[in-house]
């Protein structure tokens with residue numbers, strides 16, 4: 001059996017992690033920043049060194065293409081190399097670099113597959129700087145127009161279009177022009193299930209629904225000491241109250257329901273001033289769309305009720321709403337079969353996190369392969385996956401791509 005070089009994969013992960021390196025061993029390469037550009041340049045140089053034909057598309061997605069014996073739709077793998085600000089070294093990077101190691105193994109064995117092989121990284125998967133998340137793959141899959149994507153701005157008012165141009169990744173290829181025969185994304189689980197159950201490979205059946213909303217609350221700033229509680233119009237109170245409500249709601253709904261108030265800013269943010277402005281986000285997710293809609297409605301009703309009682313104004317902005325995605329059943333079965341053929345333990349599960357694969361399923365049969373995250377940690381510099389698990393996942397990817405590329 002053709003083996004992939006695990007050691008090289010670990011070296012590549014370390015080398016990429018050094019770009020935008022932060023305290024604790026993680027990386028900060030927010031989409032379209034100079035650090036993201038440096039990471040992109042490094043991975044593109046690796047693609048070229050492997051003899052791949054590199055294409056940059058109009059939303060900055062990068063695809064490295066390896067010719068097949070025949071001019072057919074390629075088997076594509078990939079993920080993202082942008083990170084959150086407290087990123088680990090595996091989220092996204094692992095899937096892209098494992099794809100490059102698949103190519104290296106084919107090169108070194110002198111194998112030319114029937115179908116071309118493609119390795120991609122997509123723009124702004126994280127959505128930490130620009131929303132929506134999975135922006136590049138959403139455009140690639142035809143779910144968002146280029147002009148709308150270019151218009152997304154970060155909190156400093158910088159746009160995707162301007163930043164792509166600034167870092168030199170406003171490419172010319174039409175996003176989605178290369179329609180894959182099949183798409184595979186290898187990724188860390190980022191949750192605790194595989195690690196707790198000591199399972200080696202996660203066979204991902206679906207991605208849960210994602211709802212991101214930003215609330216801008218306007219109250220009246222006032223003296224913390226002299227203003228009686230009955231006279232307050234405290235913007236910060238609405239933010240805090242919604243956080244507590246959303247957490248209680250998720251607990252009450254149970255199942256897969258999760259709720260997070262991840263971003264919160266107060267103004268003037270001073271110890272002795274009642275805040276007159278609060279901007280905060282609510283991230284709600286569930287594998288069941290009807291339940292997710294119920295959660296969204298109940299949070300919105302809570303915000304409206306407290307806003308009335310507190311006499312504050314609220315501006316609501318829906319940043320993201322993606323329904324749950326079910327992956328191609330045949331390809332999911334194939335993941336399970338290949339993992340078991342390598343005597344790896346498997347377990348089927350939904351993905352708690354969003355991924356580029358959920359967009360690619362709109363274009364072609366798509367599946368994901370998960371490997372365990374120690375203690376379920378991710379979006380945290382201590383994100384860790386055992387080398388043996390990283391190697392096992394990459395070998396499953398290699399074997400599947402070899403098989404699919406002969407279809």
Ligand code: HGY
Pocket residue numbers: 125126127133134352353354355
């Ligand atoms: O938010 C997510 O699930 C992904 O990391 N963008």
Ligand code: MN
Pocket residue numbers: 080091092125187354355
């Ligand atoms: Mn990811």
Ligand code: MN
Pocket residue numbers: 084091126353379
């Ligand atoms: Mn992530």
